[in-house]
Amino acid sequence: MYIEQLALRNYRNYESLSVEFENKVNVILGENAQGKTNVMESIYVLAMAKSHRTSNDKDLIRWDQEYAKIEGRVQKQYSSLPLQLIISKKGKKAKCNHMEQRKLSQYVGNMNVVMFAPEDLNLVKGSPQIRRRFIDMEIGQVSPIYLHDISQYQKILQQRNHFLKMLQIKKQTDQTMLEILTEQFIEMAVKIISKRFEFLYLLENWAKPIHKGISRGLESLKIVYKPSVDVLEDQDLSKMKACFEEKFSKVRMREIERGTTLFGPHRDDLLFFVNDRDVSTFGSQGQQRTTALSVKLAEIELIHSEIREYPILLLDDVLSELDDYRQSHLLNTIQGKVQTFVTTTSVEGIHHQTLKEASTFDVESGFINKVN
Numbered sequence: 479m480y481i482e483q484l485a486l487r488n489y490r491n492y493e494s495l496s497v498e499f500e501n502k503v504n505v506i507l508g509e510n511a512q513g514k515t516n517v518m519e520s521i522y523v524l525a526m527a528k529s530h531r532t533s534n535d536k537d538l539i540r541w542d543q544e545y546a547k548i549e550g551r552v553q554k555q556y557s558s559l560p561l562q563l564i565i566s567k568k569g570k571k572a573k574c575n576h577m578e579q580r581k582l583s584q585y586v587g588n589m590n591v592v593m594f595a596p597e598d599l600n601l602v603k604g605s606p607q608i609r610r611r612f613i614d615m616e617i618g619q620v621s622p623i624y625l626h627d628i629s630q631y632q633k634i635l636q637q638r639n640h641f642l643k644m645l646q647i648k649k650q651t652d653q654t655m656l657e658i659l660t661e662q663f664i665e666m667a668v669k670i671i672s673k674r675f676e677f678l679y680l681l682e683n684w685a686k687p688i689h690k691g692i693s694r695g696l697e698s699l700k701i702v703y704k705p706s707v708d709v710l711e712d713q714d715l716s717k718m719k720a721c722f723e724e725k726f727s728k729v730r731m732r733e734i735e736r737g738t739t740l741f742g743p744h745r746d747d748l749l750f751f752v753n754d755r756d757v758s759t760f761g762s763q764g765q766q767r768t769t770a771l772s773v774k775l776a777e778i779e780l781i782h783s784e785i786r787e788y789p790i791l792l793l794d795d796v797l798s799e800l801d802d803y804r805q806s807h808l809l810n811t812i813q814g815k816v817q818t819f820v821t822t823t824s825v826e827g828i829h830h831q832t833l834k835e836a837s838t839f840d841v842e843s844g845f846i847n848k849v850n
């Protein structure tokens with residue numbers, strides 16, 4: 479798939495923008511702080527209904543304005559899909575094919591993107607929260623039901639935490655409600671964990687050979703899900719539930735004392751191993767970067783295998799950071815099949831051949847001009 483038209487209104491430093499793109503490499507060139515990342519972000523937000531760099535949607539609205547609007551037309555193999563997202567101080571409204579979508583979880587997935595930005599190194603060495611967000615966003619792109627499950631899970635988690643707080647401060651003494659909430663919680667938790675296991679299994683299968691290729695055959699990558707309750711990948715849901723029930727009955731007093739839910743998918747993590755060592759602790763900068771890149775390239779293939787369309791690739795400020803070998807590897811992977819956006823302040827670090835075949839756009843103070 480590819481985005482052929484993008485229009486912005488009051489989006490960050492863009493008052494009004496309308497631009498057309500082709501299904502190839504599009505280089506977005508400009509000095510610092512001109513609006514390169516903002517364009518990439520707007521494409522990402524149009525796809526995911528969320529920014530990759532802020533959780534505060536109000537930041538996306540141009541200063542002193544009431545709302546921001548992103549519109550795009552996505553070309554797929556058999557259809558052309560108009561998408562629209564309006565972000566106001568009250569919330570977000572999405573339209574797909576001119577029809578308002580009641581739930582954002584239904585809207586996400588109409589357009590698929592993979593973003594690779596400098597902060598993606600945090601995927602390897604940052605906090606578990608970043609990795610959980612990554613898994614959830616990526617599964618959500620290909621499975622809308624998962625996004626729905628996650629939001630249900632968050633609601634039950636909040637209710638359970640609230641009730642544990644009430645027991646903690648002794649505003650409540652009857653624990654019947656805790657039992658009901660725990661049962662509902664476990665039901666959602668095991669669904670989420672088994673989907674995460676399944677996703678990471680597929681992701682690892684794609685990422686392993688890619689990583690081996692980038693590291694010239696020297697490194698072997700492993701991705702391991704680390705649940706906070708000892709459930710196993712090959713267990714069926716009823717066995718997982720039994721593990722949770724046992725755990726929660728053991729830690730009940732501790733949870734009441736702390737007034738919070740101590741175990742579940744909101745406390746899980748995933749680890750990346752290179753040659754059997756945890757890359758976050760023992761990996762060099764280069765190995766961490768290769769791991770993040772392999773995972774991103776694997777995502778492209780995984781999305782393609784699930785939906786039979788290649789996603790759009792957004793490379794924000796990273797291409798010129800990759801050494802020649804890694805850059806060639808990346809470009810060979812996407813060559814001719816993935817619409818790619820590349821931001822850079824200078825074309826110097828980018829392969830000559832890539833530039834020759836790409837469209838180039840100049841960005842200056844919230845205006846974009848096609849150069850070639």
Ligand SMILES: Nc1ncnc2c1ncn2[C@@H]1O[C@H](COP(=O)(O)OP(=O)(O)OP(=O)(O)O)[C@@H](O)[C@H]1O
Nearest residue numbers: 490491510511512513514515516537538539540541
């Ligand atoms: N909500 C907003 N309203 C208006 N302008 C904004 C808003 N948010 C950010 N900006 C402006 O957008 C500009 C930054 O744009 P962006 O992050 O896209 O820069 P960039 O071209 O990618 O730069 P760099 O090369 O440094 O990464 C800044 O001038 C910033 O002040």
